[in-house]
Amino acid sequence: MIHNSEGNGAPLIRGGRWLLAGWSLFLxxxxxxxxxxxxxxxxxGTHQQFGLPPCTLRLLTGVSCPSCGATTSFAHFVRGEWPSAIRANGAAFVLACLCAVQIPWSWMSIAKQQLWLITRPERTLIITLVCLTSLFVLQWMFWMLTGQN
Structure with a gap:
């Protein structure tokens, strides 16, 4: 482990810099x-332009799945069309924002040789996943109750 005197983040594990660099490039x-x-x-349906099939849940039941509109949301997000991204899938817009923030965060962590501003990475990961999952499920329930999307 590498310790930094600033002490504002968890030290990187062995190979952590490579993992963060790879993660940021993947994003x-x-x-x-x-x-x-x-x-x-x-x-x-934007994902179909990649050759992927339509949403199975929508095909079989006529009901959107929680991730319906996510690729469309990301496609709007990268074009700066944020209101359209939110309309397509608000939870996916939040995910896109988190992904975008992780890119400079990864490089800042590499430079500082510690997880920048993250002292308990496992707790941060769990909280983030629970919040994102809850957001997708709550949005889906809203769609179901209101007949939207």
């Missing part, structure tokens, strides 16, 4: 990939 590649598709005007 950049994901954002770059979504620039190659046009957001579907329906607010969902």
């Amino acid at each position: 950049l590649a994901g954002f770059a990939l979504t620039t190659f598709v046009s957001p579907d005007p329906r607010g969902f």
Whole structure:
């Protein structure tokens, strides 16, 4: 482990700098990939431009799944069309924001040789995953109750 005298973050594990660099490049590649598709005007279905099938839940039941519109949301996000991204899938917009923030955060952590501003990474991960999952589920329940999306 590498310790930094500033003490504002957990030390990086062995190979942590490489993991963070790889993670940030993976996120950049994901954002770059979504620039190659046009957001579907329906607010969902953009992923089909990658050759993927339509949403199975929507096909079988006519009901959107919690992630319906996520690729469309990301496609709007990378174009700076944030209101459209939120309309397509608000939870996915929050995810896109978190992904975007992680890119400079990863490089700041590499430079500082510690997880920048994160002292308990496992707790941060659990809280983030629970909040994101809850947001997707609550949004889905709202869609179900109001007949939206």
